Amino acid sequence: xxxxxxxxxxxxxxxxxxxxxxxxxxxxxxxxxxxxxxxxxxxxxxxxxxxxxxxxxxxxxxxxxxxxxxxxxxxxxxxxxxxxxxxxxxxxxxxxxxxxxxxxxxxxxxxxxxxxxxxxxxxxxxxxxxxxxxxxxxxxxxxxxxxxxxxxxxxxxxxxxxxxxxxxxxxxxxxxxxxxxxxxxxxxxxxxxxxxxxxxxxxxxxxxxxxxxxxxxxxxxxxxxxxxxxxxxxxxxxxxxxxxxxxxxxxxxxxxxxxxxxxxxxxxxxx
Amino acid sequence: xxxxxxxxxxxxxxxxxxxxxxxxxxxxxxxxxxxxxxxxxxxxxxxxxxxxxxxxxxxxxxxxxxxxxxxxxxxxxxxxxxxxxxxxxxxxxxxxxxxxxxxxxxxxxxxxxxxxxxxxxxxxxxxxxxxxxxxxxxxxxxxxxxxxxxxxxxxxxxxxxxxxxxxxxxxxxxxxxxxxxxxxxxxxxxxxxxxxxxxxxxxxxxxxxxxxxxxxxxxxxxxxxxxxxxxxxxxxxxxxxxxxxxxxxxxxxxxxxxxxxxxxxxxxxxxxxxxxxxxxxxxxxxxxxxxxxxxxxxxxxxxxx
Numbered sequence: 001x002x003x004x005x006x007x008x009x010x011x012x013x014x015x016x017x018x019x020x021x022x023x024x025x026x027x028x029x030x031x032x033x034x035x036x037x038x039x040x041x042x043x044x045x046x047x048x049x050x051x052x053x054x055x056x057x058x059x060x061x062x063x064x065x066x067x068x069x070x071x072x073x074x075x076x077x078x079x080x081x082x083x084x085x086x087x088x089x090x091x092x093x094x095x096x097x098x099x100x101x102x103x104x105x106x107x108x109x110x111x112x113x114x115x116x117x118x119x120x121x122x123x124x125x126x127x128x129x130x131x132x133x134x135x136x137x138x139x140x141x142x143x144x145x146x147x148x149x150x151x152x153x154x155x156x157x158x159x160x161x162x163x164x165x166x167x168x169x170x171x172x173x174x175x176x177x178x179x180x181x182x183x184x185x186x187x188x189x190x191x192x193x194x195x196x197x198x199x200x201x202x203x204x205x206x207x208x209x210x211x212x213x214x215x216x217x218x219x220x221x222x223x224x225x226x227x228x229x230x231x232x233x234x235x236x237x238x239x240x241x242x243x244x245x246x247x248x249x250x251x252x253x254x255x256x257x258x259x260x261x262x263x264x265x266x267x268x269x270x271x
Numbered sequence: 272x273x274x275x276x277x278x279x280x281x282x283x284x285x286x287x288x289x290x291x292x293x294x295x296x297x298x299x300x301x302x303x304x305x306x307x308x309x310x311x312x313x314x315x316x317x318x319x320x321x322x323x324x325x326x327x328x329x330x331x332x333x334x335x336x337x338x339x340x341x342x343x344x345x346x347x348x349x350x351x352x353x354x355x356x357x358x359x360x361x362x363x364x365x366x367x368x369x370x371x372x373x374x375x376x377x378x379x380x381x382x383x384x385x386x387x388x389x390x391x392x393x394x395x396x397x398x399x400x401x402x403x404x405x406x407x408x409x410x411x412x413x414x415x416x417x418x419x420x421x422x423x424x425x426x427x428x429x430x431x432x433x434x435x436x437x438x439x440x441x442x443x444x445x446x447x448x449x450x451x452x453x454x455x456x457x458x459x460x461x462x463x464x465x466x467x468x469x470x471x472x473x474x475x476x477x478x479x480x481x482x483x484x485x486x487x488x489x490x491x492x493x494x495x496x497x498x499x500x501x502x503x504x505x506x507x508x509x510x511x512x513x514x515x516x517x518x519x520x521x522x523x524x525x526x527x528x529x530x531x532x533x534x535x536x537x538x539x540x541x542x543x544x545x546x547x548x549x550x551x552x553x554x555x556x557x558x559x560x561x562x563x564x565x566x567x568x569x570x571x572x573x574x575x576x
Binding site: 037109110116205 | 359455
């Protein structure tokens with residue numbers, strides 16, 4: 001055996017405080033720059049889609065519909081549409097980022113690093129929340145041009161939208177880790193999330209629904225999230241605010257918990 | 272000194288398939304170690320377990336004396352992996368890809384270090400090129416650059432030169448030696464026996480997830496290889512003369528006389544015996560087994576066992 005010219009170097013220690021360290025911040029930067037490099041797809045396309053909902057449902061149908069709980073229909077649907085935009089963008093960001101990393105094999109670059117599970121989870125979730133809130137705020141600005149910018153509870157609006165974004169970012173992470181095919185990435189938003197959101201009182205108050213539909217709506221967890229955002233933005237709500245908040249905490253806690261457990265167990269990532 | 276890498280009864284089973292079957296192996300610090308084995312022998316599985324891409328079914332893997340599961344942040348900080356599959360992140364350019372990779376390890380990449388790696392791997396003029404635009408060979412070199420950004424103490428190269436042209440292969444080999452000389456332990460898996468012969472200080476052969484042998488490259492050849500002297504005789508013989516028979520000479524077709532000796536031994540006694548027997552020789556050929564022959568015979572023995 002040839003003797004090495006230099007002796008083996010002493011081992012390096014991983015950086016302390018992994019959760020907010022250079023590693024986590026780098027992954028967060030990568031995730032943010034990924035979606036900011038394609039703003040047409042990640043920010044403006046969802047903005048246009050949801051703005052169209054607003055224009056079509058608000059301007060055309062809205063003129064035929066009377067005020068809901070004293071709020072003009074155009075204004076009534078804004079929180080639900082913003083919640084819908086936040087939900088779908090939070091979900092899409094993590095699911096598509098993780099899934100494409102898996103398909104392109106670059107997930108390996110992250111799995112071989114000392115990034116802790118908490119750091120991985122935080123970076124993916126924060127990036128998704130940022131994208132979802134950017135879309136939500138831009139939608140609010142567009143809607144505000146038509147219906148005014150007043151908010152009943154500005155701080156709770158931001159907090160509730162952040163909570164909703166976090167919940168669905170975690171669900172997106174679960175989908176991205178679980179999915180083996182593109183079809184599966186689209187399955188959850190198309191067949192589960194969008195129907196639940198549309199039937200979650202975005203366009204109507206549960207009190208206006210016939211008995212069976214109302215019962216179904218009360219059983220829909222997304223209804224409480226939309227209701228919470230509507231309370232924060234407009235000050236009106238169908239369910240008790242405590243119930244809305246409880247639903248968000250349970251749904252968010254379960255989603256984030258499952259996402260963390262999947263990363264920790266290495267499910268589908270570390271065979 | 273602690274071993275750089277240590278596998279203890281490492282076992283990995285997938286549904287019905289045993290990829291690693293109680294692998295025991297130690298790789299010392301500062302050496303270039305080649306892990307050889309046919310396809311499916313378990314080489315990539317072993318590397319993937321150390322790097323955290325796979326979980327072992329049982330047994331243990333350690334880097335610098337620390338467990339790769341319990342102490343994963345330490346072991347991964349000290350380990351670099353060049354994966355077999357070429358990957359690239361189409362969103363970013365070469366320099367960004369390197370900077371991000373260093374960041375994941377908690378390391379801020381200095382401009383000097385970027386330059387050093389880009390120069391060493393011939394990627395300097397591709398610094399701002401999107402990784403999507405790189406040729407296959409360049410993408411592979413970028414993988415190596417990314418595996419080195421955090422100055423790992425142990426570098427794993429999984430089939431580093433698969434599909435790489437001869438010139439680039441030579442360039443990579445030179446760089447691997449430079450890294451070893453600077454104190455990095457190198458573990459490489461390869462199909463190319465020439466690569467192991469050229470680079471490795473020690474060689475381990477695995478087959479069916481088990482270690483068949485591990486030795487210094489020269490010792491492996493001394494122990495398992497032979498060399499053959501084949502003489503073409505001017506006049507055919509009916510049988511091998513006695514002094515040559517004692518040396519184990521064999522006659523084929525009356526004119527081809529072949530004598531096997533241990534690897535590196537002198538053919539002097541055989542040649543003297545030929546001369547004493549008064550044989551006229553029209554051609555002389557010698558052949559030494561190389562690592563490839565040794566590898567094939569070891570794997571065959573492994574299959575027979």
